[in-house]
Structure formats: C-alpha cells, structure tokens
Amino acid sequence: MAHKWKRTLRKDMNKAEDAFRAIGVDSLLNFETVKYYNAEEYETDRYRAALLKSQHTDWLWTASYHYIHAVEKVITRGGLLAGALLCAFLISKEEDGLTVGDYVLFASYTQKLISPLNYLQYMFKYIQKASVDIEKMFDIMDEKPEVFDRPEAVDFHCRAGKIEFKNVSFSFKPGRPVLSNLNFVVEPGKTLAIVGPTGAGKSTVIRLLFRFYDVMAGEILFDNQNITTVKQRSLRRYIGVVPQDTVLFNDSIRFNIRYGRIDATDDEVDAAAKAADVHDAILGFAEGYDTKVGERGLKLSGGEKQRIAIARTILKAPKFVFLDEATSALDTNTERNIQASLQQATSALDTNTERNIQASLQQVCAGRTTVVIAHRLSTVIAADEILVLRKGSIVERGKHKDLLEQKGLYHNMWMQQLTPDKHEASDSGNE
Numbered sequence: 001m002a003h004k005w006k007r008t009l010r011k012d013m014n015k016a017e018d019a020f021r022a023i024g025v026d027s028l029l030n031f032e033t034v035k036y037y038n039a040e041e042y043e044t045d046r047y048r049a050a051l052l053k054s055q056h057t058d059w060l061w062t063a064s065y066h067y068i069h070a071v072e073k074v075i076t077r078g079g080l081l082a083g084a085l086l087c088a089f090l091i092s093k094e095e096d097g098l099t100v101g102d103y104v105l106f107a108s109y110t111q112k113l114i115s116p117l118n119y120l121q122y123m124f125k126y127i128q129k130a131s132v133d134i135e136k137m138f139d140i141m142d143e144k145p146e147v148f149d150r151p152e153a154v155d156f157h158c159r160a161g162k163i164e165f166k167n168v169s170f171s172f173k174p175g176r177p178v179l180s181n182l183n184f185v186v187e188p189g190k191t192l193a194i195v196g197p198t199g200a201g202k203s204t205v206i207r208l209l210f211r212f213y214d215v216m217a218g219e220i221l222f223d224n225q226n227i228t229t230v231k232q233r234s235l236r237r238y239i240g241v242v243p244q245d246t247v248l249f250n251d252s253i254r255f256n257i258r259y260g261r262i263d264a265t266d267d268e269v270d271a272a273a274k275a276a277d278v279h280d281a282i283l284g285f286a287e288g289y290d291t292k293v294g295e296r297g298l299k300l301s302g303g304e305k306q307r308i309a310i311a312r313t314i315l316k317a318p319k320f321v322f323l324d325e326a327t328s329a330l331d332t333n334t335e336r337n338i339q340a341s342l343q344q345a346t347s348a349l350d351t352n353t354e355r356n357i358q359a360s361l362q363q364v365c366a367g368r369t370t371v372v373i374a375h376r377l378s379t380v381i382a383a384d385e386i387l388v389l390r391k392g393s394i395v396e397r398g399k400h401k402d403l404l405e406q407k408g409l410y411h412n413m414w415m416q417q418l419t420p421d422k423h424e425a426s427d428s429g430n431e
C-alpha cells in the first residue's frame, strides 16, 4: 500500500514537472506573442505557479520516500533490538538459558540477512521509480502509427510522374468530412492549382499526397501505384514540399539548405541558394552561410526562411513538388524568380527538357508534376488545371480563363483580388 501511495506521488511529480517545463518552452518559443500582448507578468506568474506546484509534488514525493524509509528502518532495527533483548533475557536465565556465543551467532546471522534484504529493497525502490518514470515512454511505444508500411509494401517505381486522386474522401474526426469524393489527375510535368476559401481542405490534399494520413475512401495513385502499397520512404524520396510555415533547425544556413540532400557539396548548396534567389541575402549576413538561424529560424525573415526551404527543395531535385502557399511571404518579383528557379529542381531529373525559366508559371512547371495551393490567384493563372474547393468538394474546375467565364466562386475570388492588384499596378506605375 505504501508503495502504491509513493507511486501515485511520483506520477504527480512527473506530471507537474512536465507541465512546468512545457510552459517554459512554450512561452520562450512564443516570446514575440508574449511581448505583443504585454503578457510578461502573466507568463511569469504562470511559470511560477507551475514551478511551485512541481516543487510541492517533489517535496511530497521526497517526504514519502524518507517516511517509508524511516518506518522500514524502525521495523528492522526494532526487530533486531527485540531479538537482542530476548537473547539477553535468555542468557540471564540460569536453567536452560542461552550462552553469549548463542547471542553472537544470532547477531551475525541477522546482520548477514539484513544486508541482502536492504539491497533487495533498494533495487525494488529503484525499479519502481524507474518504471513510473518510463511509463510515458511505454505509452508512446504502445501507440499504433496511423500510417505504416504494409508487410507486402514494395518500392515505388518512379516513371513519368503522374498523380491521381480517385473518389477520395477523408475526415480527421468521424462525422466531420474534410474532403468528399475528390477526383483529379495531374499528368506528368503538369501543374494543378488548388484554390478556395479558408478551411476548404486545400492543405489536407497535400498532407494526403505526402501520406501523413490514409484516406477513408478512394485511392491516391502515383504513377499508377497506390500510395498505400508502396514503402513511404521510397516514394517520399521523389517528393519535395515547400510548406505553409517553414521551420528551420537551430543551426547554420548551410546546414538547413543541405538538409535537402545531406551529401550535397558546398558548391551545390551555393547553387541551390542562388537558384532560390537567396544567395546574395546570405552573403549579406556577417557570417554568410555559417550564420545561425536561431530557434525555428527566428533570426530570418519569413521570405528568407521560405527561400531557404525552396533552396533545399531544389537540392533534393524531386519529381513531384507540392507548394503550400509557397509564395505567401514573398514579394511579387521574388516570387517570379523563385517559380523560375524551382523548375531547376527537376532539370537534374530530365536534362533533355528545355525550360524557359523566365516564362510564365505554366512553362516554369513543365517537366515537374506540381500541386500548388495559393490564395493569391495571380500565382496560378498559368496552371494546367485549377480546382476550386469549397467545404471539401470541387465546386469548379478548369483553366483560369474558363473559370472566369463561369462567373462562379473563382470569378468572385478573382474580382476580390483584382482591386488591390490594380492599386498595386497604379502605385508602381506612378513611381
């Protein structure tokens, strides 16, 4: 019972310690938000309260440890004392009494017995403490991965580079569909753009393409191979993703770019940075490519981070590229340069294909199967097909011109975005 009690206290202690560490990390990572909202005092109080709770549970556990230890000692030493007193009493008895030699025998036997018992007790306590501490690890190990390679999964064979969504439906939670019966094909080297209101399910399409989740119904095919029948690593080798939020490692810029291909040489890293239009910016830093980017890349601007993400995608030279609002943090000129430079990612795969890196998005995407998600419709005008998603369903599809003629959702979104564009154009014209 005592050990069960101690076990509960140890669990409480671990939980409180995790909570106070989590608050510390969270408020440090979000230091900008803390400052924006003048919340330094609030965060300090929150941290102090969590720390005090952790210290209190730590104290309770330590006290229980010493309490139980003291009780155990009282029992063993008390037993020893009682035995010694009994021996003394029996020695003092004249008839049938024990001899002093018997007492020595008793004392040495109990001593010999107590040492290994103490050791066993110590080991038991140690194992019990360790088993509570690693309980969480066992919980994690018991977690079944949602996505796993089937035993019969084979290596993905990259051919022309076709992607197909067949009647795909998906939901994160039962009863709340995020994508419903989606059908589309991206022919090799073509560009598919997905647009639509916020929460329509655009990013979810990319997550499914990268197989972060398995679909509930339907199938996703890469070069006619079902995504669930191939080994994840063998497919991901051919995929480059430029995500919505680029997160960098707290290391040098060179390390972060090289992450696209670990065995790339310094020259290849430089070339990728040049292609991503970030080389000059990097040389502008005091330590150049050795500049540390800070936690999650906080020492760089949003545009610089995104260009570094693009540079490492270029280095990876993937067959399939998925861009999730890749140009949102960039100005229009940089955006065009980058769209051009991304094309070079595939030139390593297919050197025979001529590409004009200065041309429109359609030409930029030639030779590489691309899925682009964008809010800025100006970036997807040249896409081979545009899907308009609303509440997880395709409500319109076609080329930019056709969609405008349909005068539906796409047309409305276009008209909404056209007005600021016009201002921009007239502003730049005035300059």
Ligand SMILES: Nc1ncnc2c1ncn2[C@@H]1O[C@H](COP(=O)(O)OP(=O)(O)OP(=O)(O)O)[C@@H](O)[C@H]1O
Residues within 6 Å of the ligand: 172, 173, 178, 196, 197, 198, 199, 200, 201, 202, 203, 204, 205
């Ligand atoms: N991990 C998740 N668990 C539960 N629901 C999620 C999860 N990720 C996204 N969702 C929900 O799925 C829906 C679609 O999200 P998704 O990110 O695909 O939208 P989106 O069209 O890319 O939006 P935005 O344009 O704002 O980025 C949203 O309602 C979102 O709240």
